[in-house]
Amino acid sequence: MTTPAQGVWSAVGMIACVVVASTIGEVLTAAAMKSIGDLDDIRAHSGLKGAIRAVVTCPLFFCGVGFLALAFFSLLFALNHLNLSLVAPACASLTLVTNAVAGKFFLKENVDRRRWTAAVLVCIGVYLLAH
Amino acid sequence: MPHHTLSPRQYLILATVAICAPLGDTCLSRGMNTLPPISLAHPATLIAAVFTPWIAAGIALLIGFFASYLTALSWADLTFVLPATAFGNVIVALFARFWLHEAISLERWAGIALITLGVGFVAQGPSLTERPPAELSASETLKLDDSKHVETSTNAALVEKEPVR
Numbered sequence: 001m002t003t004p005a006q007g008v009w010s011a012v013g014m015i016a017c018v019v020v021a022s023t024i025g026e027v028l029t030a031a032a033m034k035s036i037g038d039l040d041d042i043r044a045h046s047g048l049k050g051a052i053r054a055v056v057t058c059p060l061f062f063c064g065v066g067f068l069a070l071a072f073f074s075l076l077f078a079l080n081h082l083n084l085s086l087v088a089p090a091c092a093s094l095t096l097v098t099n100a101v102a103g104k105f106f107l108k109e110n111v112d113r114r115r116w117t118a119a120v121l122v123c124i125g126v127y128l129l130a131h
Numbered sequence: 132m133p134h135h136t137l138s139p140r141q142y143l144i145l146a147t148v149a150i151c152a153p154l155g156d157t158c159l160s161r162g163m164n165t166l167p168p169i170s171l172a173h174p175a176t177l178i179a180a181v182f183t184p185w186i187a188a189g190i191a192l193l194i195g196f197f198a199s200y201l202t203a204l205s206w207a208d209l210t211f212v213l214p215a216t217a218f219g220n221v222i223v224a225l226f227a228r229f230w231l232h233e234a235i236s237l238e239r240w241a242g243i244a245l246i247t248l249g250v251g252f253v254a255q256g257p258s259l260t261e262r263p264p265a266e267l268s269a270s271e272t273l274k275l276d277d278s279k280h281v282e283t284s285t286n287a288a289l290v291e292k293e294p295v296r
Binding site for chain 2: 073076088095100107118120122127
């Protein structure tokens with residue numbers, strides 16, 4: 001039998017797993033897509049097959065998909081144990097902030113004041129909307 | 132040349148990302164709630180869950196989301212795409228209010244206002260960070276190579292026109 005404190009920590013652990021795996025997966029996928037180039041241009045140049053080939057021959061893309069799959073199964077596991085009203089807003093809003101930090105430091109994106117403000121507003125908004 | 136403003140087609144791709152993701156998550160949630168609790172001791176039951184109708188529908192929507200999301204990430208920053216596509220949450224809430232006639236509390240209306248404001252903020256800025264030429268992507272390098280070919284052939288044509296001294 002689990003105590004309330006253990007229940008809180010297990011919920012924190014499940015949500016943290018989803019957020020961390022999702023952030024790593026999204027950063028790796030974004031890096032892969034930037035290394036491939038504009039898919040619209042590739043499709044115009046080499047057709048849909050060329051665009052698919054460009055994506056599936058990028059090893060970084062599969063690393064990203066691996067972590068996104070891990071995040072997906074962690075989400076399924078969390079939804080099976082916790083309420084959607086807790087898991088969805090917590091994961092969605094925390095992932096926005098962790099991605100903004102990861103985008104700045106790992107992808108060297110220009111996260112200016114406008115993007116920080118947007119990330120924080122959307123984060124609070126998602127929490128209020130889904131709570 | 133990096134894309135700083137989006138075309139209508141690119142806005143459509145962002146809209147597909149925004150709509151498919153929350154709808155897919157809702158289908159997954161409904162599917163998982165109909166199943167008995169799953170323990171870590173039997174991970175194979177998670178795989179079996181994939182083949183139930185609601186979860187299969189959720190996965191189909193999430194595949195549509197993922198294809199659009201990858202396309203969006205190829206021409207826009209991650210920190211632009213994520214807040215911009217959060218508008219899908221607002222669409223689902225409005226859908227619940229006006230079609231399913233669900234009640235929306237004051238807190239939720241505040242959430243809708245904040246997301247709309249956040250999306251408006253990020254959408255006004257550039258969609259892609261400018262990179263120095265050394266970090267150009269493969270396709271951009273390809274385009275540069277193509278333009279070099281054009282330049283070389285133009286020079287060759289000019290040389291041909293010049294009289295030999």
